[in-house]
Amino acid sequence: MEIVQKLTGPGGEFELREEDVLGTRLPVFAGRARSLGEVLARSASHGDRDYIVTASRRLSFAEHAAAVASMAKALRDDLGVEPGDRIAINAANSPEWIVSFWAAIAAGAVPVGYNAWWAPQEIEYALAHTDPKIVIADAKRAALISEDVLTVERDVPSLTGRYPAAELDVPDVAEDDPAIILYTSGTSGRPKGAVHSHRNLTSVIEYHRFNDAMMGAFGIDPASRRYLLALPLFHIASLHNLAVPRLATGTAVIMTEGAFDVDRVLGLVEKERVTNWGAVPTMAHRMMEHGDLSKYDLSSLTAFALASAPSSPAFKERLQAVFPPARGALVDSYGLTESCTAISVATPMDLAEAPGTLGRPNLGVQVEIRDAEGRPVPEGVEGEVCARSAYNMIGYWRDPEATDRTIGDRWLHTGDIGVMERGRLRLTTRRSDLIIRGGENIYPTEIENVLAEYPGLRECAVVGVPHQDLGQEVAAVVVFADAAPPAEELAAFARERLAYFKVPSRWQVTTEPLPRNATGKVLRKQVENEIS
Known part of the structure; x- marks a missing residue:
């Protein structure tokens, strides 16, 4: 073009x-900018324009820059934070989450986004793994943490107002130095910390600025866009691809707080004239089930994207039938925490021409489909999806073996099986054992390792089974020699050790051994069929 x-x-x-x-x-x-600090320093020039808006609060770019400068000075001078130190953030979405992230960057630290739904055992693992100098948490999560924390409700406001005359003084960094760590579910039973560099994030910013320029070329003013942030900030969809690039472009982030509520969210869309919304299929399903949506003026919403979990062509058709903003504007995409932004994006035209496609590789992304020996295969042949770009993570925190396996040659080996068709990507199989519940990736191994600690349990298998609202739910088959406990006790045991969304909601307690093949591998598909 x-x-x-x-x-x-x-x-x-x-x-x-x-x-x-x-x-x-x-x-x-x-x-591109050479660091996030450079992006932050430029952002104050957007002045009094809205940066973060919630149902009850507004924070301009100038106010944000002042708050970040004050908090960064306090982190360095009062709390002893030095370049390269980790600062963990364990909290629900709030303006303070974003301010804390940028303050960590301004102090030369590496912010670490913890999953706000983790159980205490998972939090303790992450604390030991990333060894943060400072932990910032809201009151609900602070109660789960064994060490001292800075609270979102009390300490962050104090730090952001402590030095009102402070100026940004960001330490120098190299482009490929770590900028942030976000956790992704681990196939080996532990979550892994995906390390994203300054180059990764500044490249993502340029990708979004390019998309804005494309809008401008077609007569759409990108400065008028207002973006709904409704997914957790510890995911790349909200942080890397919304809060971070919008600081650079001077456009507003309209943030929902609390659990997803259709009326509250659509009321905010109407009130703040939101133009762009990226949702997971579970949110879209709840809107479809909600009933009449015509009482809301959603005329401002001209871009609606599905992300984080696959959705079928039939689902997209039903969504477009009941949700007018999705008609002619629906976008789908494919990406991983490790890829930092989408690997491919399907435009409305792509979806109309090839239902089920995930679109063409993004600008600057190279995609190859490879066979079991790692050799590229021709178009139309299935294989593992591999992607290479300046967006891809630099590796996993303190896990060189997993880094070498996944991205040792700078090609990101996704583990997903797909095929290229007329230049577009289509997935045929997600990572074989992966469960995607409401947009959250869940690896059965992690849950199985926890259940294996239950006294008397001989073996278990965790699988994903279809769920109308969430896409999938977690189901467990647990085998005992005798005296099997009730499912409620097993669920309570799991809840003490796992984030709530990983706790199986369906249980099959039995004394029959799990089905296995000749080599002893559990036949997961048979387990799924038996428990579905």
């Missing part, structure tokens, strides 16, 4: 050129 070539070609605002990135030649944006 001529517009794309003009924007990304030599001398263009988003010129792409090859540079060495961690030993590999990759396409990079020539005009």
